[in-house]
Amino acid sequence: MMHSRNRVVVTVTFALVVVMAIIAIGLGSVRVPIPDILQALFHASSSHVNDTIIFDIRLPRVLLALIIGANIAISGAILQAVMGNPLADPGLTGVTSGAAVAVLTIMLVMPEYTSFIPIAAFIGGIIAASIVYSLAWKKRGLSPISIILAGVAVNALCGGVVGYLSIMYSDRLPSAVQWMNGSLAAKGNHVLWMVLPYSIVGWIASIFAIRKTNIIKLGDQVASNLGENVNMIRILLSILAVFLAATSVAAIGMIGFVGLIVPHMARFLVGSNYKYLLPMSMALGALVLLIADTGGRTIVAPLEIPAGIVMAVIGGPYFLYLMRRSVF
Amino acid sequence: MLTVDSISIQYEKKTVIQDFSFSVQEGEIVSIIGPNGSGKSTILKAISRQLAPSKGDIKLQGVNISKLGRKETARQMCMLSQRNTAPEDMTVYDLVSYGRYPHKRWFEKLAEKDEKIIEWALEKTNMTQFKEKRIAMLSGGESQRAWIAMALSQQPKILLLDEPTTYLDISHQHEVLELVQELNREMNMTVIMVLHDLNQASYYSNRIVVVQNGKKQSCGTPEQVMTTDMVKNVYRMNCEINCNCNDKKPRIHLLNSTKVRGGISVDKAN
Numbered sequence: 001m002m003h004s005r006n007r008v009v010v011t012v013t014f015a016l017v018v019v020m021a022i023i024a025i026g027l028g029s030v031r032v033p034i035p036d037i038l039q040a041l042f043h044a045s046s047s048h049v050n051d052t053i054i055f056d057i058r059l060p061r062v063l064l065a066l067i068i069g070a071n072i073a074i075s076g077a078i079l080q081a082v083m084g085n086p087l088a089d090p091g092l093t094g095v096t097s098g099a100a101v102a103v104l105t106i107m108l109v110m111p112e113y114t115s116f117i118p119i120a121a122f123i124g125g126i127i128a129a130s131i132v133y134s135l136a137w138k139k140r141g142l143s144p145i146s147i148i149l150a151g152v153a154v155n156a157l158c159g160g161v162v163g164y165l166s167i168m169y170s171d172r173l174p175s176a177v178q179w180m181n182g183s184l185a186a187k188g189n190h191v192l193w194m195v196l197p198y199s200i201v202g203w204i205a206s207i208f209a210i211r212k213t214n215i216i217k218l219g220d221q222v223a224s225n226l227g228e229n230v231n232m233i234r235i236l237l238s239i240l241a242v243f244l245a246a247t248s249v250a251a252i253g254m255i256g257f258v259g260l261i262v263p264h265m266a267r268f269l270v271g272s273n274y275k276y277l278l279p280m281s282m283a284l285g286a287l288v289l290l291i292a293d294t295g296g297r298t299i300v301a302p303l304e305i306p307a308g309i310v311m312a313v314i315g316g317p318y319f320l321y322l323m324r325r326s327v328f
Numbered sequence: 329m330l331t332v333d334s335i336s337i338q339y340e341k342k343t344v345i346q347d348f349s350f351s352v353q354e355g356e357i358v359s360i361i362g363p364n365g366s367g368k369s370t371i372l373k374a375i376s377r378q379l380a381p382s383k384g385d386i387k388l389q390g391v392n393i394s395k396l397g398r399k400e401t402a403r404q405m406c407m408l409s410q411r412n413t414a415p416e417d418m419t420v421y422d423l424v425s426y427g428r429y430p431h432k433r434w435f436e437k438l439a440e441k442d443e444k445i446i447e448w449a450l451e452k453t454n455m456t457q458f459k460e461k462r463i464a465m466l467s468g469g470e471s472q473r474a475w476i477a478m479a480l481s482q483q484p485k486i487l488l489l490d491e492p493t494t495y496l497d498i499s500h501q502h503e504v505l506e507l508v509q510e511l512n513r514e515m516n517m518t519v520i521m522v523l524h525d526l527n528q529a530s531y532y533s534n535r536i537v538v539v540q541n542g543k544k545q546s547c548g549t550p551e552q553v554m555t556t557d558m559v560k561n562v563y564r565m566n567c568e569i570n571c572n573c574n575d576k577k578p579r580i581h582l583l584n585s586t587k588v589r590g591g592i593s594v595d596k597a598n
Contacts, residue, residue, distance in 0.1 A: 208435075215426065215429065218415075218423075221378065221407070221412075222412060222426075226482070227397075227399035227400075227401060227402030227403070228398065272417055272418070273418070273422065
């Protein structure tokens with residue numbers, strides 16, 4: 001009963017993502033009517049101008065928002081299960097800023113190695129996650145407070161490094177500013193092609209992670225009783241979460257709150273079984289970031305607000321609301 | 329079936345269990361009793377491989393358990409702790425179905441055979457009527473039964489129970505222990521459990537192991553173990569013991585503490 005209801009909810013959300021994506025392609029300085037979009041997407045070109053707008057500008061940006069949103073949300077959902085902590089999200093735990101420091105180091109200090117950015121982001125995220133684990137791990141597991149404190153420490157440390165790099169390499173900074181704010185502007189097809197393969201690998205791994213995630217949520221003792229190597233699962237799932245978050249950082253910089261609030265929204269809608277929670281987080285994450293980005297580029301047009309800033313403005317109050325409802 | 333051969337267990341360099349041995353035959357119910365902090369649960373944790381003994385071996389049907397695969401161990405033994413937490417919105421059926429995972433490879437789905445076993449486990453524990461209910465909505469006794477159903481669907485040969493009755497009122501305590509006894513009798517399931525209540529241990533066990541300060545104080549049938557001297561030595565309580573008229577199991581009536589005010593033991597010589 002619950003299962004079939006959840007299946008419907010997840011399917012409807014995915015359908016909503018497609019609808020929103022088509023609407024978002026139409027919005028912008030040049031409005032493209034929806035029939036024209038559909039014609040361009042599914043048939044031969046309607047007009048050359050529309051083709052350029054849709055395929056070179058809007059579609060890559062929309063797809064990028066969907067992919068990144070999905071990645072961060074899945075990462076948050078997995079971290080929340082692995083750390084047994086509703087506050088665990090790549091941003092608050094410092095994974096995002098660890099990855100960001102690594103990316104910024106390459107961008108500013110060694111711009112000739114730009115192709116290593118995704119790998120660097122991953123390594124930076126892993127280092128940050130390891131620091132959080134070693135600081136927050138008490139005898140009886142991870143406590144919510146210590147994770148947040150460890151996250152504050154890692155974020156502060158990374159903030160310091162970012163500040164230092166910005167001053168030392170201020171001449172090269174303009175190229176990095178948009179990236180630092182989590183902007184999807186002018187990313188184009190090459191960024192899309194950079195993150196897509198990593199993301200697909202991450203999504204496939206996530207499908208296999210569903211059962212393990214559910215088992216680990218029963219508690220360490222029960223999980224090991226069911227023949228699972230709890231610490232190994234925890235390490236592998238953390239690596240997966242960092243991997244997904246790091247691909248996003250590498251592509252568009254720091255976007256907060258998606259990983260925190262989306263899994264909560266998903267849990268509210270489909271419950272805590274990861275068979276539904278994970279795909280639901282994926283769809284909702286895609287939807288939320290698409291709305292944030294599309295809103296950011298249309299509300300104050302011709303100016304643009306980076307999606308990262310829109311998310312902070314929406315996410316902050318939502319976070320306070322969660323605290324008020326004492327979800328943690 | 330299971331032999332614990334002179335194991336020692338250390339927690340951060342402190343020896344909690346020292347040179348402890350006992351063995352369990354197939355189809356037995358063995359209770360481990362002892363005061364708080366004596367190391368009862370630690371022994372159960374070592375048997376269920378959550379702690380590795382620093383010395384000695386634990387053998388399951390002649391094979392050292394540290395050499396068994398994790399899933400293999402899970403198919404042989406299942407441990408339930410005194411309090412388990414499931415995600416709030418998990419249904420009883422979903423919980424019980426997790427018991428099948430040690431029997432599945434990581435990509436395998438539940439087959440019809442697994443579903444039959446799940447239904448059977450629900451029926452055995454009298455939980456069929458609750459299968460669509462959420463765990464969080466159940467009473468303490470019902471939720472303990474749901475966890476036992478999960479353990480059953482794992483189809484272990486040995487069931488390890490760590491204080492299965494601690495958080496339950498007396499009628500639910502009785503219900504859970506009756507269920508354990510029924511499983512033992514009908515399916516010849518071997519049960520090793522840690523209990524606090526001496527009378528329950530005496531009534532439901534074939535044999536009792538008494539643990540004191542990490543060492544085995546005594547071991548034997550309830551009649552052999554339950555003596556006024558044992559209770560006085562281990563629990564510092566005076567008691568009377570008589571026999572249950574029906575089954576001749578000893579019944580303990582605790583009288584008073586042997587300690588006088590100020591904590592000085594009257595019978596220090598013991």
